[in-house]
Structures are given as C-alpha cells and as structure tokens.
Amino acid sequence: MSAHLGPTPLRVVGQRVPKVDGVDKATGVAQYTVDVRRPRMLYARLLRSPHAHARIRHMDVSRAQALRGVRAILTYRDVPPVVHAGQPQPRAGSLARDQRILEDRVRFVGDGVAAVAADHPDILEEALALIQVDYEVLPAVFDPFEAMQPAAPSLHGTDRNLVIPPFIVRHGDVEQGFAEADYIFEGRYETSRPMPAYMEPDACVCEFDPSGRLTVWISTQAPFMVRGSLSEVLGIPMSKIRVICEHMGGGFGAKQDLYQYPYLCVLLAQRTGRPVKMEYTREETFVAGRSRHPVVIELRQGVTRDGRLTARQARFVANSGAYASHGPGITRVGTNALASLYKCPHVYIEGLCVYTNAPIAGAFRGYGAPQAYFALESQMDEIAAQLGLDPIELRMRNMFQPGDRGPAGTPFREVMLPACLQRGAELIGWAEKRQRPADPGPIKRGVGVACQLHSATSYPAVKEAAGAVVSINEDGTVQLLIGAADLGTGAKTVMAQIAAETLGVGLDAIRVVSGDTDVTPYDIGAYASRTTFIAGGAVQRAAEDAKRQLLDLAAQELHAEPADLHVTDGVVASRSDPGRRIAVKDLVASPGGRSARTIVGRGTFAPRNDYSFAAQFAEVAVDTETGQVEVLQMVAVHDVGRVINPTTAEGQVEGALHQGIGYALMEDLVVDGVSGKALNANFADYKMLTALDMPKIYVELLESVDDLGPFGAKGLAEDGVCPTAAAIANAIYHATGARVRQLPIAPDRLLELIP
Amino acid sequence: MHRFDYLEPATLSEAVALLAQHGARARVLAGGTDLLTALKEGWERPDWVLSIGRVADLRYIRYDSRDGLRIGALATVREVETSPLVRKHYPVLAEAAGTLASVQIRNLATLAGNVCRASPSGDTLPALLVLDAEARLVGPSGERRVPLARFFVGPGRTVMEPTELLAELVLPPPRPGTGAHYIKHSLRRAMDLAVVGVAALVALDGETCVDARIALGAVAPTPIRALAAEEQLVGRPITPDAAEAAADLAQAAARPITDVRGTAPYRRRMVHVLTRRCILRAAELAQSQGRLP
Missing domain, CATH: 3.30.43.10 (Uridine Diphospho-n-acetylenolpyruvylglucosamine Reductase, domain 2)
Structure with a gap:
C-alpha cells in the first residue's frame, strides 16, 4: 500500500525541507510554556526536603502564610491522598503506583514537602524559608546492592526494596551453553547518572475558568497522559481539562513523567481562584528531574575458540532512586537488550530494579539500552581481543538473521547490522587504522566500534496507537491535527511532509496543529523513537482517507473512475485523459456558490514494532599521562528505513552522539554517598560537551526497504546514544590497552587502568 | 535577591x-x-x-620597554588575550587569558576582576605570578603596590582592604631569552574551571637556565609559586631530567583537595606531569626566542 512502492517518484518525502515552525522559533514568536503569562497570575514553588529519608513529625506554615503576598500554601494535609504512578502510561504492564502528591514522608534530597503560591516570584524563596518542618530523620540507603539487604531501610515496603519482581529472560540452558564454551568472559560494568539537561526547564501554568474548566499549559511529551493523570488523581472529568503544549525545548524522555508539581499547581489554582505558574530552577531540573538509571551489569559469556557465543548470563541491577518512575520499563527494555544484539543459543538474564534514597531515575533516551550495550559491546570487544579476531569479524560470526526474534520478542524483518558495519569501516578507514603502529609519544590513538539495534514504540509491552485528522479547507489547503507532541525534534515538519506527499499538495499548504487535547486526536505521547513511525503512519492513513474522499468527488465531477485519478500540486487529473482536471479547491468549495464540502480524513495506526540498526565507530586520542580522552571523530551508520527529512534525521543522530559522548566521558550527576545530596546540580559542575568539545561527525543513513512504517520509515531518535559509550571505550582499549568498565570514563580513573 | x-x-x-x-x-x-x-x-x-564602568581612563593596556605593561582595571580578559602588545611581549598571559570560560564571558570579564576574585583556579593567575605582576591599589590613604605573590590570602580572599580598589596591574618588562607557557587541565575545552593549572617561565643564557618561575593553580587555597622547583632549575641546562626533578618538587608543594572536579591524588599527579611539560615547553620557547634576530 505504501506510495513509494508505486511508480510515482516522491516529491516532498526525502527532501531537506526546513522546519515548518522554524521561523516562529527563530523570531521568538513560538510560545513555550515558560512564556505563558495570564492576567492575575500567581507564581508557585516547592519546598524540598534537605534529608534523603525522613518522616515529617510536624509542619508549621503560619509564619509563611503571614508573609505579605503569599496566597496559598499546601502541605500533605491539604492534598488528596491518592497513590498514583509517576509514569502514567495507561495499561503499561510495568506501571508502579508508589507516589502521592505530598506525603508525611520524604525519600530523597529534593522530595517536595510543601508548595507556596504568591503574587511575585521574588518572595517565594523567603516564604519557603519561613515554613518550619520538624523532620524525624530515618536511615537512608543509596547503593542498590545495600538496599537489597534484609537490614536495609525500606522505602516502599516491597521485598528487598525491589520496584517490581525480578524480570527474567531465558532461552535454552546456560549451564549447557557454558559447558560448550572454550572460554568464559566475565565483567562487572557500572554506569553513571546523566541528566537530560533540556533547554526548557519543567514548567506549567494552570488556570480554571469560572465554569470550572481547567487549562494546563505544560512542557510535556505526553499531553494526553497529563490530562488522564490529572483527571484520575484529582477527580476532574477529562472533558473539563485542556492540556496545551505547542512548543517545547526538549524532553529526552524525562518529560513523560508527571512530577509532583503539576498536581500542586492545579490545586493551588483551585484554591486561589487564580492562574498559577510553576517553573523549575535549573538546579531543580537536576535534583528533582529524572536521570538515566545508574545500572550495574554483571555479564558472563561463553564463546568457542572460533568466536561463536554459546552462553550469556547477566544481572542488570538498576538504581531507581526514591520512586519507580520508568524503572519497571527500563528494566524490561535493558534486560531484553542484554539478551539480544547477537545470536546466542543459551541466555539467562535477570533484571532487577531497586529503590534507594537517591534522586529519581526515569526515562532518558535509550531507556535501558545504553547501559546494556555499554556492557555487552565492551565485552564483545574484549572477546575479540582475546581470541585475536577483528571486532567486526567477531560480530559477523554471531549475527542474527531475518526471522530471528529481536529484543522485543518480535522477529526481525531485516538485519542491517552487517551493512552498517561494512560501510562504517570504510568511512573511518578501519582496516588501516587497526593496523597502525602505536604512536610514539604519550598521546595514543585508537579506533573502536559498537553496535545497537532498537525497537521503535514500546510494543508489545504497550500496544500503542496514534491518531491523526486531515481536514481540507475551502481553498484546498489542509489542517493536519496530530496528537503527538513535538519536543523540538522536527516531528511537525516530518508529519507535514508525509501529509503533503500523500495528498499530492505542496508542503506550504499544510498547517500542523498539535499539542492541544481539546483539538487533536488522542496520542499516547512522544517517546520510544515512535513519532515518525507510528504517528507518521496515522498521518499517512488520515491523508489517504481524505484523498479517497477527494477522488470520489472528483470522479463524479469529471465523470471518471477514481482509480484513474491522481492528485498533483493541488490538482486532480485523469491519467488516461490529462485534460480532465479540477483543482482541489474547486472540488471542496465550488465556485457556483454552494456551501463548502466537509472533507475530513481520519487515520489511526497501531502497528507492531520495527527494528532499526546502527554501527558507530570512534577514533580517540588518549593522553596516557593525564588520562584525558579526545574523541577525534565519530562515524555513525544507521539503518532507519525511509528517511523522511535527511536534515532532521541527521540532526537526531548528531544530537544523540553529543549526549552519547557526554555519557562516555563526563555527564554524571554525583550523589554524595552519606547525605544523598547532588554535588553538581548546576551547569558549572555538571559537564556537558561544548561545541568546541565535539569531534568531527560523519552520519550516514542507510534506507532499507521496509513498508511497515510510513513510506518505510522506522525509529531513529534514541539509537545514536545507545552504542556510543562502548565505541569510545573500545577505541580507548585499542589506543592504550586499558579496559574501561565504568562510566563516565573520568581521566583519574582511566589513568589507573592504563598499563 | x-x-x-x-x-x-x-x-x-x-x-x-x-x-x-x-x-x-x-x-x-x-x-x-x-x-x-x-x-x-x-x-x-x-x-x-x-x-566602576563609567570611571574614565581605567580601560587600557599600555606598554613601554622601561616600565613594562600596565593593564587598567576595566581592560577585559578578551582585550588582554587579543592585545598585540600582550601577545608580543607577554604571550603566556594572552595564552592563559584565552583559556578562561568562553569568548562571551571574556568579552565582559576584566583581568583585574579575575585577580580580585582570587579563585585558587583563576586561569590568569599562574601566568600573572610567573610574570611578577603587581597590583596597584588605591584607597582613602593613598596608593600602594602589592606583588601578586603576596596578594592572595585564601579562596576569594586577598590583602585588599574593603575600602581599596585595584586600579591597575603592572608587569615588569620581560627579560630577553625567556619563554613561558600555561597549561590548563580541565575536562572541557571551554566553559570549565581548571582542575590543575600550571604556568612556567624559563630564562636561558645560552643553554643555562638563569631564571625560572613556576606557579600552580587549583592545588592550594591560593595560586602558589613552587619556589623549590624554580631553584632546582636555575644554573643548569633544562633537560628532561631537570624538568622531572623540578616537577617532583612542584608536586611536593601542592596541597590539593578532593572535590567534585578532581581528587587530591589525581591533582598531585597532574602537577607533576604538567609541570614537567610546561617547563620543557617554556625552555623550547626561550630557545627559539634566543634565536630570533
């Protein structure tokens, strides 16, 4: 059914068109949540716990209440005691309900204990300081292994502080597999706590109108999840809640969660009868945002002399922090990822997700896979080195075939890793650089590779669907309504391209409307590399539905068969008799004075998942006297199916490489092991790569033909981050002989490892 | 606020x-x-x-061969970094200035401000120390000149009275045959604080080192001179062994702390590596300067 399989060449899909909202963003016209200002608006902020674990004996807000300009204060006594999930994905198998809006118990440094609304943001800090909280400090635990001990303090009353029961993936019999192995490799890999550090801090504005209808402007990846959760927890019918997020400055996964603040903001608006705005400070985005999970992976693999994997056994232990958030989901995805990537007949992987009194970990680009692939791809490199095999050759010997089952349990339609590896090796000059004699001075260069495969959508854990509506205006232009949010990735542009291509109209004829739950069809949210794949599929179907209606009308007007008609540049014409033609605008609103016709196309798309593939190569220079690593270049070859817009697609890979290199070398929120305080919750001490730190990057996109997604598109957003740390670690090994098993690869730790 | x-x-x-x-x-x-x-x-x-932004005549960089370099309190770090006078006569100061934060910040920040801030990791301070810079302070009872070697008291603390202003920095004219180099050791190439900073200045007469100065940043409560290391170098050629021996002494002079930017043992080790590299590079520069017509 896909258009690209037909004879007509693509006109809009595959083009480097600029972002449809680019001018609005560049000129500052685009309204972000932090830009929203309402008449008589109040400002609110949370008081946060200084203790990692404590019970609140008593709170006295009287002095804060008396401060001039303070309009309302909420404590745990003032909020509905509803237990809910931070990750409100409906019907996810992994939902964990473990948080309250406010509670007489705090579980990490930064847990909210009260909220204040006031006339002006300047007095909030003073008001918060006047709230007296009498804490009974409780023993705290920060290490997941300690937290699993019987004597450890319990956070939520679960067995061994586990968020969910152990998640097990098992194929074959690992004992047999190890018995068949000639060599056994073992390693313990430890990953860090990077933060998404999006440009736009978390923010919302909540306002009730006189009839009790609530409008929430919020920086979110999932407007419908926000609406659903607010409705469920606060008891407001969905018809009375409108959630708006037209533009956002990044989310990277973290903004799928509902933190405490939107609930509190709604309650403050309710109590004061005025609009209320809450905006995180940058420090709050660190201490009370969501990090990638720090994970310890104990990995053991058996391999034959000729490099065939016989057994893989592993334990994936994720530190969830104080609440579950996406812990269940990332444990599932990370454990599945550890079981996959290369063919292995005997696999036993155990995934554990553990509560600790650390800051909350959540969804962040890669969702368990960056951690899993760091371990797996590091060990593959180690095996290759020990067996004297080229790392690419070892991978080729263990490659999946089409029809084999991937990490999500569904079969691969294609396995594009060999093509990615081959092309990447050519681009970086692999054969020559692997043979290069060691550099003479203290600076040593090396090249390394790591692979990944990733599933777009969270199928089958969630059977997702997306919706779109295409409505044709009287002049032939098009309103495209999509439920999917655009995090800043260019989703609106890609959706517009798909609609324009399908309808046979120009891109400038499409107006994209998104991020408004009152207007658009339902969408579960923008995450899991899903939007182009699944929302794009819905757009394609909605556009096809509208086009079918147009062609039926045109067939009547032109006395032709619908199958003989095509739409090009806004004109419907007969293939067999090109003189028979009519403009779309004349079809919709006849010049004869009759009322315009209503042409509305609807589309939903609920596919199963599809896999995308990547091989990434790193070339590094390591200063063996200081432990400093310079990434000289990265080559990223990705198979993502049809590329709808090469510019935004390459941008996704480039951005992912930026975060991936940061993950490898420096990004890490450091939590003090005694107090539980974050030691670098600011941009001075939380290091991200600057433009000057970025290496040369070569991105090449392979376009395997796969007609599941729109025009054959697959997912892409997360892939680039997943193998980057291992590629760099492997290049460091090639350069120095130091095998790194801990992230970030800090100079002081690396220096200890260099032989 | x-x-x-x-x-x-x-x-x-x-x-x-x-x-x-x-x-x-x-x-x-x-x-x-x-x-x-x-x-x-x-x-x-x-x-x-x-x-003091509107105070007339504080924004200048002046040089003459008798009195040396004078940098007014409002001269920006970027002006120092790009000044032809500084680049010609005190290239190590331009080099160090260019490592501070980002171009945008250097366009606003003043060199005098970097001195008054007295951060142990201040990027221009080791270079100013090896160049024997002095601060001209003005106060209610007149003015005084304080060598930077005696200026810093602790993190963020200096000998300045609350009623004093730093009006200008004064650097003596460079002696011929000197070379100097600054190494900033940080995780990033911009917008970062030094984990360790080392500046070295070497003056050669033929092959023999006749003067040496080494200053260390971010390894003590103030930027410090490594005096024993300096003495070690004087009176002999700068060989890799001599640099190594001086680096040992510089390392012994460092009293770093462990914080989120680096551990004390790592910082000590880096003082050694970077001092050695810095001395050898400074000697190279001194030699190439000596060969100039």
Missing part, C-alpha cells in the same frame, strides 16, 4: 570616596561575570553595588 543601591562614580577619586564611605557593605562591579552570579544566587548580599 538581596536589595541593594547602585552607585556609578565618574572618577577614580569619587569611586574611592564612595568605597571609603560604604566599605565592607559595598561590592565593586566591573565586568560583573562573577558578581552578578553571586548576587543572584545570594552568595553575596551587599547593600551597595559600586560600578
């Missing part, structure tokens, strides 16, 4: 008089890259902010 009154004197004497009046309750504003952050974060809560 704490409320304050804003003062904007037009002359140096007016500024000094206002400072004499408000003293410790006032903070001086020049580039503002440190002070504004401190005000916003509440680390500083002055009642008066005294801007």
Whole structure:
C-alpha cells in the first residue's frame, strides 16, 4: 500500500525541507510554556526536603502564610491522598503506583514537602524559608546492592526494596551453553547518572475558568497522559481539562513523567481562584528531574575458540532512586537488550530494579539500552581481543538473521547490522587504522566500534496507537491535527511532509496543529523513537482517507473512475485523459456558490514494532599521562528505513552522539554517598560537551526497504546514544590497552587502568 | 535577591570616596561575570553595588620597554588575550587569558576582576605570578603596590582592604631569552574551571637556565609559586631530567583537595606531569626566542 512502492517518484518525502515552525522559533514568536503569562497570575514553588529519608513529625506554615503576598500554601494535609504512578502510561504492564502528591514522608534530597503560591516570584524563596518542618530523620540507603539487604531501610515496603519482581529472560540452558564454551568472559560494568539537561526547564501554568474548566499549559511529551493523570488523581472529568503544549525545548524522555508539581499547581489554582505558574530552577531540573538509571551489569559469556557465543548470563541491577518512575520499563527494555544484539543459543538474564534514597531515575533516551550495550559491546570487544579476531569479524560470526526474534520478542524483518558495519569501516578507514603502529609519544590513538539495534514504540509491552485528522479547507489547503507532541525534534515538519506527499499538495499548504487535547486526536505521547513511525503512519492513513474522499468527488465531477485519478500540486487529473482536471479547491468549495464540502480524513495506526540498526565507530586520542580522552571523530551508520527529512534525521543522530559522548566521558550527576545530596546540580559542575568539545561527525543513513512504517520509515531518535559509550571505550582499549568498565570514563580513573 | 543601591562614580577619586564611605557593605562591579552570579544566587548580599564602568581612563593596556605593561582595571580578559602588545611581549598571559570560560564571558570579564576574585583556579593567575605582576591599589590613604605573590590570602580572599580598589596591574618588562607557557587541565575545552593549572617561565643564557618561575593553580587555597622547583632549575641546562626533578618538587608543594572536579591524588599527579611539560615547553620557547634576530 505504501506510495513509494508505486511508480510515482516522491516529491516532498526525502527532501531537506526546513522546519515548518522554524521561523516562529527563530523570531521568538513560538510560545513555550515558560512564556505563558495570564492576567492575575500567581507564581508557585516547592519546598524540598534537605534529608534523603525522613518522616515529617510536624509542619508549621503560619509564619509563611503571614508573609505579605503569599496566597496559598499546601502541605500533605491539604492534598488528596491518592497513590498514583509517576509514569502514567495507561495499561503499561510495568506501571508502579508508589507516589502521592505530598506525603508525611520524604525519600530523597529534593522530595517536595510543601508548595507556596504568591503574587511575585521574588518572595517565594523567603516564604519557603519561613515554613518550619520538624523532620524525624530515618536511615537512608543509596547503593542498590545495600538496599537489597534484609537490614536495609525500606522505602516502599516491597521485598528487598525491589520496584517490581525480578524480570527474567531465558532461552535454552546456560549451564549447557557454558559447558560448550572454550572460554568464559566475565565483567562487572557500572554506569553513571546523566541528566537530560533540556533547554526548557519543567514548567506549567494552570488556570480554571469560572465554569470550572481547567487549562494546563505544560512542557510535556505526553499531553494526553497529563490530562488522564490529572483527571484520575484529582477527580476532574477529562472533558473539563485542556492540556496545551505547542512548543517545547526538549524532553529526552524525562518529560513523560508527571512530577509532583503539576498536581500542586492545579490545586493551588483551585484554591486561589487564580492562574498559577510553576517553573523549575535549573538546579531543580537536576535534583528533582529524572536521570538515566545508574545500572550495574554483571555479564558472563561463553564463546568457542572460533568466536561463536554459546552462553550469556547477566544481572542488570538498576538504581531507581526514591520512586519507580520508568524503572519497571527500563528494566524490561535493558534486560531484553542484554539478551539480544547477537545470536546466542543459551541466555539467562535477570533484571532487577531497586529503590534507594537517591534522586529519581526515569526515562532518558535509550531507556535501558545504553547501559546494556555499554556492557555487552565492551565485552564483545574484549572477546575479540582475546581470541585475536577483528571486532567486526567477531560480530559477523554471531549475527542474527531475518526471522530471528529481536529484543522485543518480535522477529526481525531485516538485519542491517552487517551493512552498517561494512560501510562504517570504510568511512573511518578501519582496516588501516587497526593496523597502525602505536604512536610514539604519550598521546595514543585508537579506533573502536559498537553496535545497537532498537525497537521503535514500546510494543508489545504497550500496544500503542496514534491518531491523526486531515481536514481540507475551502481553498484546498489542509489542517493536519496530530496528537503527538513535538519536543523540538522536527516531528511537525516530518508529519507535514508525509501529509503533503500523500495528498499530492505542496508542503506550504499544510498547517500542523498539535499539542492541544481539546483539538487533536488522542496520542499516547512522544517517546520510544515512535513519532515518525507510528504517528507518521496515522498521518499517512488520515491523508489517504481524505484523498479517497477527494477522488470520489472528483470522479463524479469529471465523470471518471477514481482509480484513474491522481492528485498533483493541488490538482486532480485523469491519467488516461490529462485534460480532465479540477483543482482541489474547486472540488471542496465550488465556485457556483454552494456551501463548502466537509472533507475530513481520519487515520489511526497501531502497528507492531520495527527494528532499526546502527554501527558507530570512534577514533580517540588518549593522553596516557593525564588520562584525558579526545574523541577525534565519530562515524555513525544507521539503518532507519525511509528517511523522511535527511536534515532532521541527521540532526537526531548528531544530537544523540553529543549526549552519547557526554555519557562516555563526563555527564554524571554525583550523589554524595552519606547525605544523598547532588554535588553538581548546576551547569558549572555538571559537564556537558561544548561545541568546541565535539569531534568531527560523519552520519550516514542507510534506507532499507521496509513498508511497515510510513513510506518505510522506522525509529531513529534514541539509537545514536545507545552504542556510543562502548565505541569510545573500545577505541580507548585499542589506543592504550586499558579496559574501561565504568562510566563516565573520568581521566583519574582511566589513568589507573592504563598499563 | 538581596536589595541593594547602585552607585556609578565618574572618577577614580569619587569611586574611592564612595568605597571609603560604604566599605565592607559595598561590592565593586566591573565586568560583573562573577558578581552578578553571586548576587543572584545570594552568595553575596551587599547593600551597595559600586560600578566602576563609567570611571574614565581605567580601560587600557599600555606598554613601554622601561616600565613594562600596565593593564587598567576595566581592560577585559578578551582585550588582554587579543592585545598585540600582550601577545608580543607577554604571550603566556594572552595564552592563559584565552583559556578562561568562553569568548562571551571574556568579552565582559576584566583581568583585574579575575585577580580580585582570587579563585585558587583563576586561569590568569599562574601566568600573572610567573610574570611578577603587581597590583596597584588605591584607597582613602593613598596608593600602594602589592606583588601578586603576596596578594592572595585564601579562596576569594586577598590583602585588599574593603575600602581599596585595584586600579591597575603592572608587569615588569620581560627579560630577553625567556619563554613561558600555561597549561590548563580541565575536562572541557571551554566553559570549565581548571582542575590543575600550571604556568612556567624559563630564562636561558645560552643553554643555562638563569631564571625560572613556576606557579600552580587549583592545588592550594591560593595560586602558589613552587619556589623549590624554580631553584632546582636555575644554573643548569633544562633537560628532561631537570624538568622531572623540578616537577617532583612542584608536586611536593601542592596541597590539593578532593572535590567534585578532581581528587587530591589525581591533582598531585597532574602537577607533576604538567609541570614537567610546561617547563620543557617554556625552555623550547626561550630557545627559539634566543634565536630570533
């Protein structure tokens, strides 16, 4: 059914068109949540716990209440005691309900204990300081292994502080597999706590109108999840809640969660009868945002002399922090990822997700896979080195075939890793650089590779669907309504391209409307590399539905068969008799004075998942006297199916490489092991790569033909981050002989490892 | 943010008089890259902010071969970095200035402000120390000159009285046959603080080192000179072994702490590596300078 399989060449899909909202963003016209200002608006902020674990004996807000300009204060006594999930994905198998809006118990440094609304943001800090909280400090635990001990303090009353029961993936019999192995490799890999550090801090504005209808402007990846959760927890019918997020400055996964603040903001608006705005400070985005999970992976693999994997056994232990958030989901995805990537007949992987009194970990680009692939791809490199095999050759010997089952349990339609590896090796000059004699001075260069495969959508854990509506205006232009949010990735542009291509109209004829739950069809949210794949599929179907209606009308007007008609540049014409033609605008609103016709196309798309593939190569220079690593270049070859817009697609890979290199070398929120305080919750001490730190990057996109997604598109957003740390670690090994098993690869730790 | 009154004197004497009046309750504003952050974060809560931005004739970089270099209190770090005079006669200062924060910050920040901030990791301070810079301070009872080697007292603390202003920095003319180099060791190439900073200056007469200065940043409560290491170098050729021996002594002089930017043992080890590299590079530069016509 896909258009690209037909004879007509693509006109809009595959083009480097600029972002449809680019001018609005560049000129500052685009309204972000932090830009929203309402008449008589109040400002609110949370008081946060200084203790990692404590019970609140008593709170006295009287002095804060008396401060001039303070309009309302909420404590745990003032909020509905509803237990809910931070990750409100409906019907996810992994939902964990473990948080309250406010509670007489705090579980990490930064847990909210009260909220204040006031006339002006300047007095909030003073008001918060006047709230007296009498804490009974409780023993705290920060290490997941300690937290699993019987004597450890319990956070939520679960067995061994586990968020969910152990998640097990098992194929074959690992004992047999190890018995068949000639060599056994073992390693313990430890990953860090990077933060998404999006440009736009978390923010919302909540306002009730006189009839009790609530409008929430919020920086979110999932407007419908926000609406659903607010409705469920606060008891407001969905018809009375409108959630708006037209533009956002990044989310990277973290903004799928509902933190405490939107609930509190709604309650403050309710109590004061005025609009209320809450905006995180940058420090709050660190201490009370969501990090990638720090994970310890104990990995053991058996391999034959000729490099065939016989057994893989592993334990994936994720530190969830104080609440579950996406812990269940990332444990599932990370454990599945550890079981996959290369063919292995005997696999036993155990995934554990553990509560600790650390800051909350959540969804962040890669969702368990960056951690899993760091371990797996590091060990593959180690095996290759020990067996004297080229790392690419070892991978080729263990490659999946089409029809084999991937990490999500569904079969691969294609396995594009060999093509990615081959092309990447050519681009970086692999054969020559692997043979290069060691550099003479203290600076040593090396090249390394790591692979990944990733599933777009969270199928089958969630059977997702997306919706779109295409409505044709009287002049032939098009309103495209999509439920999917655009995090800043260019989703609106890609959706517009798909609609324009399908309808046979120009891109400038499409107006994209998104991020408004009152207007658009339902969408579960923008995450899991899903939007182009699944929302794009819905757009394609909605556009096809509208086009079918147009062609039926045109067939009547032109006395032709619908199958003989095509739409090009806004004109419907007969293939067999090109003189028979009519403009779309004349079809919709006849010049004869009759009322315009209503042409509305609807589309939903609920596919199963599809896999995308990547091989990434790193070339590094390591200063063996200081432990400093310079990434000289990265080559990223990705198979993502049809590329709808090469510019935004390459941008996704480039951005992912930026975060991936940061993950490898420096990004890490450091939590003090005694107090539980974050030691670098600011941009001075939380290091991200600057433009000057970025290496040369070569991105090449392979376009395997796969007609599941729109025009054959697959997912892409997360892939680039997943193998980057291992590629760099492997290049460091090639350069120095130091095998790194801990992230970030800090100079002081690396220096200890260099032989 | 704490409320304050804003003062904007037009002359140096007016500024000094206002400072004499408000003293410790006032903070001086020049580039503002440190002070504004401190005000916003509440680390500083002055009642008066005294801007010297409109004081005439504080923004200059002047050089003559007899008196050396004079840098006015309002000269920006970027101006120092790009000044042809500084690049020609004191290239190590331009080099160090170019490692501070980012171009945008260097366009606002002043060199004098970097000195007054007295951060142990201040990027221009080791270079200024090896160049024997002095601060000219003006106060209610007149002016005095303090060598930077005696200027810093602790993190953020100097010998300046609350009523004193740093009017200019003065560097003696460079002697012929010297080379100097600064190495900033940080995780990133911009917008970062030094984990360790090392500056070395070497003066050669033929092959023999006749003068050496080594300054270390971020490894003690103030930037420090490694005097024993300097002495080790003087009177002999700069060989890899000599540099190694001096690096041992510099390492012994360092008293670093462990913080989120680096551990004490790592910092000590880096003092060694970077001092050795810095001395050898400075000697190379001194030799190439000696060969100039």
